[in-house]
Amino acid sequence: MPFSIGTIIWREIWQRKSRLVSGLMAIALGIAVITGIQTVTTVSRQVVAEKLDLLGANILVLPQAASLDDYYSADIDAPTFPEDYVERVATSMLPGVDNMSPKLSRRVKIGTESIILTGILPVNELASKPIWQASGLMAAELDLACATATAAGAPAAATTPIDPAKKRPVIDSLAAAEAWVGSVAAQRLGLTAGQVVTVEGEPFTVTHILPETGTIDDSRVFVHLHTAQRVLGTGTQISAIEIMGCCSAISDGLLAKLRNILPDTRITTISHIVNTQIETNRLMAKVSVIMLVIIVLVGAISIGNYMWANVEERRREMGTLITIGFKKRHIYRLFFVKSLVLGVIGGASGYLLGTGAALILGPQLAGLQVSPVFSLFVWSLVVAVGIAVVGSWYPTYRAARMDPALIMQEQ
């Protein structure tokens, strides 16, 4: 490498290693903390998004008095509403309602285990609207439904991003004494296909063990809706209708139209269902912002302190360079390239550190399988360089306007 002003800057940086290391540590640790938090948050967001996909339905119709907890816990006294609400929606022929699944869920005792029994209508009984034939239990292809609506003509199967093994199973027919059992429930109850399980005193033949989906469905036992209504003694009541609505239709006011048709129900989009998780993520994001502010301050101050000491230490050197003919802009360049290098090295190592910590701690603390978020790398560099530049601004200004005469006379 030919000798240049760059060489001077580079040599100077490595000249005072211990100072450099402490300056770098300030930036790197700060960036590491943010990167760590952001990585976990990003991954947790992805998990939520995946859960949304797996959950399938993006609109949920619940009884007015029901809470989302009721929907999940399906306790004995969870409120219900009449089954013919399904018919009301079906006959209204609302555009954007791709399919519907009425459900009745109740927590029951099977043997010693407390299991949620869910009554559903199989596809063949929902066939009044042809489009519903795509799926029965609950179509998993949330994205697919939206993709077909937005990118008309594209082969639906090709657009689905969901691992086929994780798709919610399609139950096309279900006899009155038949039960489909989620994988987790099967394990807990020790059931295999072909066995008979007794629910509320009635025997059901287990015809299928459903493949694992990673959703609440895994720990449920599914029977025909009308059978469920009979054994649970609820009459023609259901606890929820899951609706697969098309994304664009939802934003076009599908919810309001549904509320018109079903005035005494609670209609919510899926985003509300995972609200708590989203809230947590938001909280993390907020913490991130606060951390960011603190880190920017601490980082800028420590870099400023470092650069300041550097200016003081380098007064004579600076004087020498000025006598040799360095201009202000050369001095500025010296310091800003230096802060750039500090920022890049600090940002990059901070990113690596933070990502490493997230990879190790993520599974332990948040129970998440964390993978690196590469966009954070660019972000880390930008923030770190910003911190370094802000921190060195004043010291650099001082250095450039230093009276060379004073330096000469300090000899």
Place this chain on the structure above:
Amino acid sequence: MFVLDNLTKIYHHRSEPVYALDSVRLTIPRGSFLAVTGGSGSGKTTLLLMLGGLIRPTSGTVTFKGSDLFSLTPAQLAEYRNRAIGFVLQTFNLVPYLTALENVMVPMLLNGTAAADRRNRAEALLKQLSLDRRMDFFPRELSIGQQQRVAIARALANDPEVILADEPTGNLDPSLSVEILDILEALNREDGHTVVMVTHNPQAARRAQTVLQLSAGRIISEKAVAPTGTAAASEGSRGVDKSN
């Protein structure tokens, strides 16, 4: 080369004015060797830095080759320092993390010398100052005398017309002082550089052609040095307070 007219520099110390230079009138001809002497605080360094465009006068002018130095912009002054001036200072002020060779190349980075020429010229200068076997040494690995020679080589890098030296032998023992003075003298005699040297040492001052004495910012005498090497009064002498 330089014409100083009514040059005054006033510092303010606790709102008391301090006259670092007081109405200095002086002509420094091209190719001359001027020694500036005087007691501590008499304004020697101030004068030298002003010639180098590093300190602005409070009033008066410095004319370099017919043009007013302080009407130049700061950037132009920096270029002037880079091209026309070579500084040699008491503490050498080498950049500690650059080798001897690199220190000599620094001034050439700024004036557009081609990379290959930079190296060649720096090597030639160091060779000229008998440092050919110390090119890759860092300042801390060099003796004091060697460091000062590197500083001189650096001052010569852009072949300046003027060498401004502030106590260049101040930190050196007598034999090294002689060595450095020989070099400065040769630069003046043989290569035609104009040399202005601040010194406390009368021996050193005698190597110059003219010796200027300052007291409290004023020139109190200006004497030509007799060819025999002893200072003698000349027409230029102002004959004021010679005892200072």
